[in-house]
Amino acid sequence: MLGLDDISKMILNEVADITDEPDGAYNFRVNSQLAGRNTTENINIVSKENGSGIDIFIKPGTKGENLHIPVVINESGVKETVYNDFFIGDNCDVTIVAGCGIDNCGAHDSQHDGVHRFYVGKNSRIKYVEKHFGSGSGDGKRILNPVTEVYMEENGVMEMEMEQIKGVDSTNRMTIAELKAGAKLLIKERLMTHGEQTAVSGYKVSLNGEGSTADVVSRSVARDTSSQTFNACISGNAPCSGHTECDSIIMDSGKILAIPSLEANDVDAMLVHEAAIGKIAGDQLIKLMTLGLTEAEAEQQIINGFLS
């Protein structure tokens, strides 16, 4: 496929479930270079003139199409900041699969800072899937600092699944969203840190239009000596409803700081937050052990379920 090496293929499979050339539009970026691109009648991809990223144009009314934009880094010492802007017309229904994988076998840090800006048209429905993954045995760190900005017109729906389960040493992610009337944002974040990793995840969601809704749900597991910070703020600036939930399992010597916050600037804003941090309950382990699982197997099942 596209003359990629085995590590790139492995990473593509890990972050975007791609084993072959995907259907629909795509843009592959490998070690800061364009490694393959396909556009369709409805989805156009254009490199920015200054070389800092790509602009993606999705025509109004585009339905049932997929767009893949994975990023692979497998050289040590690569550092890049990339700006990808998505201009999504009205009345679309499109799935966008992003994702970044870093394989670092060298001594230098590799870092990808991706800035994704989505302009979602009226009544459009977008599913966005983003997976982050790190591998490689080098001392150089694998660093990912994504910024995601979502600007939603009336009655748009954006469903975001963001997952970082393994191998990323340091991440500082920020997601900003602004919603007009009737727009709906659903975010599902899954995060696991291990070793000495650090992760910061921040959300700032502004519900600006009447009837807009947001549901930000994060589940995370902190193992070993890793640490996480979850900082989610939902602002209700109109009659709207918002919910944020941060649910974490802490293990070993992990550390988790959860700072959910709500800001109501309208008497009809209905906002709820929930946050819970705790270790795996002893009775959960015991129950699974009575089914014949070892303690380690029970722990794995509980984590797999929790992060599913």
Next chain:
Amino acid sequence: MGECNMLELKNLSFSVEENGKQKEILHDLNLSIDNSKFVVITGPNGSGKSTLAKLIMGIEKPTSGQILFDGEDITRLSITERAKRGISFAFQQPVRFKGIRVHDLLRLAAGKDISIAEACNYLSEVGLCARDYIEREINSSLSGGELKRIEIATLLARQTKLSVFDEPEAGIDLWSFQNLIRIFENMQKEIKDSSIIIISHQERILRIADEIVLLSGGTIKKQGSVEDILPELIGTTAAVDACEKLK
């Protein structure tokens, strides 16, 4: 196999530390349970019934004494090892899991991948429609009664030689009393030589026992058939009539 002691508890004692003092919950308890028996352990609150059930599964370890299962000393074996040898346990208060679905739990209980049809068999036995429940997470969206029935379904999926139920009827509505009894009967029929131990003080469950064991103050006060034991228990807290409770 015929008559053979499946489970033997020898001089079993269990104590806990309370306010710096040792408090004995079970004292020098001896009990044998044969193959193909339906045994109900009853007794007043605080008599040590649930502790005894937990000692059999390995959830608690005895302070002294011995537990033999099929002739093997399992006193020092872990919960997992006991489970693998054929002991299963239904919790009085079933555990909730975020993200683990009913189908997952039944699969783990069966120790293999099971089809929806098989899962459906177990669930319909406990009066739940598989279509409505199989994909449900075992979280706080399920009621206590639903959890209790799913807990029993996991034991059906386990198919073990010895099943221990800690107050299976608690929290289940009266609908299920007859069904519960039918489930126990079917379990024994389906698994050759299997025995069931139930911790309960419901008269209707006591009535169907092959053997009643009366526990009081951490020791066995009496053990025998329904005819021998039940008449003395009626009217005490060791044998509560379900309808009495509702009054």
